[in-house]
Amino acid sequence: MTSGLSEKAFVMFQEYIEDQCGIAIGKEKAYLIESRLTKLLVEKKLDSFEELYQLLSSNKDPKLAEKMIDAITTNETLWFRDKTPWQVLEDELMPSYIETIRSTGRKIRIWSAAASSGQEAYSTIMCIDQYLKSHFIKDVTLHDFEIIGTDISGPILEIAKAGRYDPISIMRGLDPKYKELYFNNEGRVWIIKDEYKQHVTFKRFNLQHSFHGMGKFDVVFCRYVMIYFSQQFKKEMSKKLSDTLRQNGVLFIGNSEIFPDYKEHFEMKQYQKGVYYQVKE
Numbered sequence: 594m595t596s597g598l599s600e601k602a603f604v605m606f607q608e609y610i611e612d613q614c615g616i617a618i619g620k621e622k623a624y625l626i627e628s629r630l631t632k633l634l635v636e637k638k639l640d641s642f643e644e645l646y647q648l649l650s651s652n653k654d655p656k657l658a659e660k661m662i663d664a665i666t667t668n669e670t671l672w673f674r675d676k677t678p679w680q681v682l683e684d685e686l687m688p689s690y691i692e693t694i695r696s697t698g699r700k701i702r703i704w705s706a707a708a709s710s711g712q713e714a715y716s717t718i719m720c721i722d723q724y725l726k727s728h729f730i731k732d733v734t735l736h737d738f739e740i741i742g743t744d745i746s747g748p749i750l751e752i753a754k755a756g757r758y759d760p761i762s763i764m765r766g767l768d769p770k771y772k773e774l775y776f777n778n779e780g781r782v783w784i785i786k787d788e789y790k791q792h793v794t795f796k797r798f799n800l801q802h803s804f805h806g807m808g809k810f811d812v813v814f815c816r817y818v819m820i821y822f823s824q825q826f827k828k829e830m831s832k833k834l835s836d837t838l839r840q841n842g843v844l845f846i847g848n849s850e851i852f853p854d855y856k857e858h859f860e861m862k863q864y865q866k867g868v869y870y871q872v873k874e
């Protein structure tokens with residue numbers, strides 16, 4: 594164990610974290626608990642992780658659980674992360690979505706299931722907008738698409754909802770041309786324009802919960818989150834994700850992620866240098 598975190602405290606937090614958000618932290622990553630929760634010890638003026646755990650489990654401080662989840666989750670994200678999803682969306686999916694909208698009038702629903710500060714969801718609306726403009730499509734508009742972003746962390750979702758980005762975040766992965774097209778600039782802050790923001794909604798959602806209330810989706814982005822989950826939870830996720838997808842629905846996970854349990858519910862499709870997963874019939 595680490596110097597400040599006893600074996601007993603590690604096990605208590607390990608179980609608490611897995612129970613609250615599905616994140617499985619092995620012994621070799623005990624330092625993560627210590628480094629990320631130390632600021633809560635300081636804030637609460639406590640001397641030990643045991644005391645922090647007691648406060649947490651006493652429910653005397655309801656905001657503490659939320660702060661813990663925020664501290665323990667990794668919110669790393671960027672614009673247009675990995676090439677594959679955007680290429681697949683443009684080349685493979687958009688042509689059929691345009692046909693579906695034209696023939697049925699229904700909306701295409703896309704879920705960014707671990708949305709962090711919103712880059713994935715807003716990249717999606719930018720990608721769709723670019724497609725419609727570059728193909729001179731006028732009868733189908735952004736109103737025919739519904740993008741939902743969810744995350745377990747309340748504070749990170751506040752950034753997503755505001756759509757406000759600092760000079761460093763705005764640069765990461767975003768073509769400078771898009772910065773001018775899709776954002777307004779207020780001093781050092783870049784704010785997504787309302788005409789694009791209105792098509793994206795964000796809400797708090799824990800992936801451990803049932804997906805039934807979310808409805809059916811054409812696409813789910815569930816990227817760089819399952820890597821933190823246990824094997825058992827990944828397996829459950831595979832089933833829940835397949836159930837929430839429509840016929841021919843598509844799942845994107847991160848390019849560098851391994852998804853060993855896909856075979857029962859998904860078919861892996863190769864696209865250029867990457868892969869995506871299509872739900873089985």
Ligand SMILES: C[S@@+](CC[C@H](N)C(=O)[O-])C[C@H]1O[C@@H](n2cnc3c(N)ncnc32)[C@H](O)[C@@H]1O
Nearest residue numbers: 614666668670707709745746799800816817818
């Ligand atoms: C590394 S970020 C990935 C962001 C984005 N999908 C991307 O690929 O750029 C992982 C996100 O998953 C969220 N998360 C972790 N556990 C979760 C859970 N049980 N339910 C919902 N979101 C969760 C974290 O709060 C974090 O914002």
